[in-house]
Amino acid sequence: MNQTFHGLRLEAVSCVVPDYRTTIEDYAARFGKDIAERYSKVVGIQQTFNAKPGTKVTDLVRMAADPLLEEHRAEIDVLLHVTQTPHLDAPPESCLLQRYLGLGEHVIALDINQGCAGFMVALQTAAHFLLHPSVRHVLICGGDVLSNRVDENDHATAFMFSDVGFAALVGRGDDDWAFANGTAGSEAISLPHDGTFKMDGTDVFNFTVSKVPEQILSLRTPEVDCLLLHQSNAFIMRQIGRLCGFAPEQVPMNIADYGNASSASIPLLLCDLAQNHGWRGKRTAILSGYGCGLTWVSARIPLDFDSTHFSFSIYVT
Amino acid sequence: MNDTDILAELADILAAPEPLTPETPLEPPLTWDSMALLAYLAFLRFRFNKLLPGVSCKDFRTVADLLAHTHV
Numbered sequence: 001m002n003q004t005f006h007g008l009r010l011e012a013v014s015c016v017v018p019d020y021r022t023t024i025e026d027y028a029a030r031f032g033k034d035i036a037e038r039y040s041k042v043v044g045i046q047q048t049f050n051a052k053p054g055t056k057v058t059d060l061v062r063m064a065a066d067p068l069l070e071e072h073r074a075e076i077d078v079l080l081h082v083t084q085t086p087h088l089d090a091p092p093e094s095c096l097l098q099r100y101l102g103l104g105e106h107v108i109a110l111d112i113n114q115g116c117a118g119f120m121v122a123l124q125t126a127a128h129f130l131l132h133p134s135v136r137h138v139l140i141c142g143g144d145v146l147s148n149r150v151d152e153n154d155h156a157t158a159f160m161f162s163d164v165g166f167a168a169l170v171g172r173g174d175d176d177w178a179f180a181n182g183t184a185g186s187e188a189i190s191l192p193h194d195g196t197f198k199m200d201g202t203d204v205f206n207f208t209v210s211k212v213p214e215q216i217l218s219l220r221t222p223e224v225d226c227l228l229l230h231q232s233n234a235f236i237m238r239q240i241g242r243l244c245g246f247a248p249e250q251v252p253m254n255i256a257d258y259g260n261a262s263s264a265s266i267p268l269l270l271c272d273l274a275q276n277h278g279w280r281g282k283r284t285a286i287l288s289g290y291g292c293g294l295t296w297v298s299a300r301i302p303l304d305f306d307s308t309h310f311s312f313s314i315y316v317t
Numbered sequence: 318m319n320d321t322d323i324l325a326e327l328a329d330i331l332a333a334p335e336p337l338t339p340e341t342p343l344e345p346p347l348t349w350d351s352m353a354l355l356a357y358l359a360f361l362r363f364r365f366n367k368l369l370p371g372v373s374c375k376d377f378r379t380v381a382d383l384l385a386h387t388h389v
Contacts, residue, residue, distance in 0.1 A: 034348075038332075042352040156351045201351050205358050206368045239359055 002180045002218060005127040009173025010301065011072075011137075012309040015166045015264060015271045016063040018055070018317045022147075023047045027159040035155050043160075044234025048259035050147040051163035052317040056087040060165025061141045062100050067311055068139070068169050073102055075136045075171075078129045079109045082118035082142030082263045084191055084292070085149065086111065097141065115189065116230045116291025118142060118263035119166070123287075124179045124297060126170045141167040144262040151196045161197075164264035166271075178300040180215045189292035204294070208236050212290050212298075213243035219300040220244065223284045230289045231255040231265045240288075252277070265289070270303075274310035281305060318364060323387050326364070327380060330356045339381035349374055361386060 024046050028036035040046065081094035094109035114121040119140065126138035143165035150157050188203035216227065227246045229237050234255050241251035254272045261268045266287055273279040288298035324337045331347040343349040354374050361367045365387055377383055
């Protein structure tokens with residue numbers, strides 16, 4: 001489905017990253033230098049950042065969201081919490097975050113469990129909520145603590161995830177956001193209850209080089225000047241960019257520095273580009289998230305790196 | 318693309334120290350793992366516009382098995 005929403009604005013995005021690093025050298029020590037070299041070349045990850053044991057997603061979210069709420073706490077009418085690793089099956093973490101973040105009791109609080117596409121699903125959901133005039137701001141927050149949910153003996157997935165928290169504030173403005181979404185009822189990527197992350201690489205690859213580019217191309221217009229992808233795998237991202245006709249410099253990556261941050265991946269890329277790579281001024285971007293489900297959601301969004309507040313911080317574990 | 322060109326591409330994917338023949342088994346010194354499979358799938362996608370669903374490394378025993386999908 002393709003939908004366009006009018007009068008929106010991405011006001012602020014914030015991310016927090018723990019300071020505990022796992023490096024490709026650690027991976028090489030475990031699986032051997034040859035596998036590490038190939039992994040580094042194909043997947044592209046040089047290091048990941050991992051939360052200390054016992055850290056909850058809500059802990060990460062509180063750190064990420066607090067700076068955004070100083071001015072807008074009373075104007076949040078919807079809270080969308082994106083995670084696939086809540087610390088409880090019930091209650092929903094969004095309900096807990098209403099209290100943790102000091103939001104009003106009138107807030108509509110929802111958990112969104114969509115993995116790596118989660119931020120984009122939430123962005124589209126926020127746009128829907130903002131169709132109603134009573135909604136002033138939507139706070140999207142979330143993240144995942146996945147580094148302790150991998151099979152440490154599986155070289156394909158053991159060194160993949162960073163545990164990152166994020167928050168994003170969406171409100172009213174002058175921008176048009178165009179979305180396209182899809183989902184395909186697949187268990188090719190799964191996180192079994194109390195189990196470890198599993199992925200069928202073949203099915204995921206075929207999905208990412210067929211459905212995802214097709215969707216991105218459906219949104220591409222002449223003014224689009226960059227493609228901001230979920231940071232899944234450098235090899236796959238290069239193929240998607242190539243299939244969609246983007247030059248490599250139009251498809252920025254930070255997977256080398258942060259690995260795959262799951263639902264926080266796109267917010268983290270935005271904050272990293274703004275804070276650490278000097279992105280300024282206006283851009284028209286296609287943002288694309290894809291992952292378990294299989295679900296894929298993309299959006300053509302004007303970004304203003306001068307007026308949107310992007311914040312990135314590393315916290316001491 | 319003829320078989321010689323395809324074998325050259327496969328040699329790169331498999332990090333082959335010597336030229337490949339169809340009979341070459343997919344075992345050391347060749348590198349045939351999930352990452353090589355990914356590169357092979359990309360090769361099929363971009364050179365032959367072909368998707369190969371539901372396969373894993375163990376479905377391929379020799380270079381001939383890889384070549385087979387470039388001809389179907």
